[in-house]
Amino acid sequence: MNGPALAVSLGDPAGVGPELVCEAWVRRDKEALPGYFAVGGAGLLAAAAKTRGLAVPIQQITDPAEAIAVFPHALPVLGEEDTEYRPGQPSTDGARLALFSLTRATELAINGFASGIMTGPIAKARLAEVGFHYPGQTEFVAAACNIAAQDAVMLLAGPRLRTVPLTVHCALADVPGLLSVDLIRNRARITAEGLRRDLGIAQPRLAICALNPHAGEEGRFGDEEGLIVAPAIAALRDEGIDATGPHPADSLFAPHARETFDVAICMYHDQALIPLKALDFDNGVNMTLGLPIVRTSPDHGTAFAIAGRKQADPGALIAAIRLAGEAAFRRQGHSE
Structure with a gap:
């Protein structure tokens, strides 16, 4: 990246987020990660x-530009x-740090001092105790960007x-x-535009799922x-968006079917x-489309039960950092 580094919020300090942020830094060269x-x-x-068991030198900075x-x-x-x-x-003090980290990281990205944000997994119940009144981080970041919740799309x-x-x-x-x-x-x-802008897919193919079994079977279900x-x-389709369906969800995620679309728009x-977690649990990323900033997160939770036990897989967090870096690079006017 030619611009500023990514800002990483810690997530809940008692969860796996902090150790995986460190693990990602150790693997920064092997994984070709952007600066964060x-x-x-x-x-x-x-x-x-x-x-x-990681050797990670920590250096405090006073300016994101460093x-x-x-x-x-x-x-x-x-x-x-x-x-x-x-x-x-998890504790109240930890929740306060998690909320501070999320708030500050978001502010830095909005004001151009960070190229985007990667948010660590949070414990929503704990955050609620310290004044967090959103269903999740997606809604929090959207509100901070003055984007209506319905216009922030979870990919x-x-x-x-x-x-x-x-x-x-x-x-x-x-x-x-x-x-x-x-x-x-x-x-x-919003999804089609996000795939173009942040993922570099020039002509996104959208497969729209049905709600009911067998796509309702002509009204029977x-x-x-x-x-x-x-x-x-x-x-x-009248607007020029390549959308197909309604597709029965029980067959849409088979290998041969997945080759026919770039994203599946699902009803719930x-x-x-x-299907995403069945196929890509250790590499799944939650990305928010429709925002003026880049935001990603690993598609897993705090995993309190295994935190600090050297068991947490860093794949999803590494993928989230990488995807945020790629999206920020494209927004800077580059293409791969």
């Missing part, structure tokens, strides 16, 4: 690295904020599959009532396909995340 700096937690990161020069020989950490490293034992990306859930954190029983032609059209447009999904697809959370 952590926001807060210098002592925490040093302790996490030691627990994992990160690129520091990154080749030490993990840059911005700021004095810190907390005790207690893996697997799950792995080496073998990309999916977008149209509805996310809601009861399954609520999904049919939340679907609409406008919802599908809006999120599909529900009429949402005929009343909502098909009209939305027709409207998207599990329809999108089950």
Whole structure:
């Protein structure tokens, strides 16, 4: 990258985020990672690295501009904020550091002092105790960017599959009532533009999932396909977007079918995340499309049960840093 480094928020300090941020730095050359700096937690990161058996020199910086020069020989950490490293034992102090780190990293990206952000996994219940009132980090970052929640699209990306859930954190029983032609059209447009801008896919192919088994089988198992999904697809095609469907979800993710699309637009959370995690659990990335900044996150949680035990796989976090760097590079006017 020719621009500033990526900002990395710590996530919950008691989870696997800190140790994996250190592991990623150790593998920076092997994985060809862009320069990044952590926001807060210098002592925490040093302790996490030691627990994992990693030799990671930590260098505190006072200006994000220092990160690129520091990154080749030490993990840059911005700021004095810190907390005790207690893996697997989430605390209020840890939640405060997690919220500070997320807030500051987001501000730096919005103001151009970071090329994008990679957010570590959080514990939402703990964050709620210290004033975090969002369903997740996606909604928090969107609000900070003055983007309406419905215009921030969650893309799950792995080496073998990309999916977008149209509805996310809601009861399954609520999904049919939340679907609409406008919802599908809006999120599909944002997805197509995001694939072009951030992933470099010139002509994105969107496969739109059905809601019901067998795509409703002509109304026998529900009429949402005929009343909502098909009209939305027709409207998207009229706009020049390569959208197909409604596709029965039980066959869309087979190997031969995956070759026919660049992203699957899914009706609800599990329809999108089950195939992605089945195929690419250790390399899955959560990327937010529709924002003025680049934001990615590993597609896994805090994993408190294995934090500090040298068991957590760094693949997803490394993939999230790499994808953020690639997207930032493209936004700087480059192409691969």
